[in-house]
Amino acid sequence: MLPTELLSHRQNGEEIIPKRLKIDDNHLAIATELTSCFQEAVGKTQGALERQLSELEGDTPDYRVKRGLAYILKSSFCTFEVVSPLEPQMLRERVFALAAKSPPSRELTETTLTHIADELSHELEREVLPKQVREGLYADLSENKILTAFDAPAPHDLLHRYNLSQVQGVFYRASQLVINAHRNVPGQYKLLFRYLKLFQLMSYIEGDADHGFTITIDGPTSLFTPSTRYGLAIAKLIPALLHVTKWSLSTILQIRDPYTNTWKTGRFTLNSECGLVSHYSTGKPYDSMLEESFADKWESTKTDWVLEREVDLIPIPGSVMIPDFRLVHPDGRSLLLEIVGYWRPEYLQKKFSQVRRAGRDDLILAISERLNLEKAGVQLNDVPARIVWFKDKLLPKAVLAVME
Structure with a gap:
């Protein structure tokens, strides 16, 4: 911007x-x-x-x-980088400490730069030239940073x-x-x-x-x-x-x-008719590898239930909840599936608060057994949703079992 x-x-x-x-x-x-x-x-x-x-x-x-x-x-x-044989502040300390031992002069300056270059060549096991030492002294200033890449x-x-x-x-x-x-x-x-x-x-x-x-x-x-x-x-x-x-x-x-x-x-x-063009990505098909793995496994499951990705929204006061999947049966039945994987306590509190306020009877919660719900202050006794527990991976058969 x-x-x-x-x-x-x-x-x-x-x-x-x-x-x-x-x-x-x-x-x-x-x-x-x-x-x-x-x-x-x-x-x-x-x-x-x-x-x-x-x-x-x-x-x-x-x-x-x-x-x-x-x-x-x-x-x-653009990508601008500091190019120096040593971190500039450390390089300045070494050069100035050595230079302070002799009266200033053009000849001694070159001698000092050569001496530091030789030391760094030995320490870094690669050739460092006096010119690189000179250019590296103030390489951390914005005007001295090098344009190393440009994605035109x-x-x-x-x-x-x-x-x-x-x-x-x-x-x-x-x-x-x-x-x-x-x-x-x-x-x-x-x-x-x-x-x-x-x-x-x-x-x-x-x-x-x-x-x-x-x-x-x-x-x-x-x-x-x-x-x-x-x-x-x-x-x-x-x-x-x-x-x-x-x-x-x-x-x-x-x-x-x-x-x-x-x-x-x-x-x-x-x-929406403004004609502006976004440079943001439209996002990944799935929010996590857990969701992607479940969807892949569902494709090979023999069931009449069809898995749909993020096609329903649940309005709640002041916010909205978007379940991960919707499950639709040819006879007209449909259920919503929300996967609750590894997350911090604040997220869990908000997520389960949304579930309670939504009050939906067609919602399935797939919850990881690795979550410490008690520590997060989450109680499941008043959650109006069907619960599926899983360990490392969520399997379709576990979801189908609670559905049927």
């Missing part, structure tokens, strides 16, 4: 409109030129790269666009990332965000809810899978102490939302007027 100083937004009344680049020949040429600059800089210092980028910017009016694209390339596609994106992908970053920047100063995720494929919901949890966003969820969900998220400016980090967490949710087929959102913003230096209220809306 882009830092605040590289965001370009304009205001139309209370509506905030982030700048988005057209995917045209002009902007594709700029993206290509910048990408080539980074490719040529592989093996060179970050300082050398910055000087080259500064020359490309020149005094053209689109310097902010170039600077923004370069920032995305540098932060998301396609020019249009870079422009899409820039447009997405401009929109994400809107949410840095959000006071509240309301997302309406309309009826969608349940797996898409799960990906969205997973990112809500990953970014530790304070949310309230209402609705169900048949009609959709309304997700209300408190923004950073609604907290007692506004948090830039929390605003970034909300911004990170947007690429995950783009994987949902049909949705809309609205947010209220607190923005500072650059002329009067006063705070004003702004508004921003977005929906």
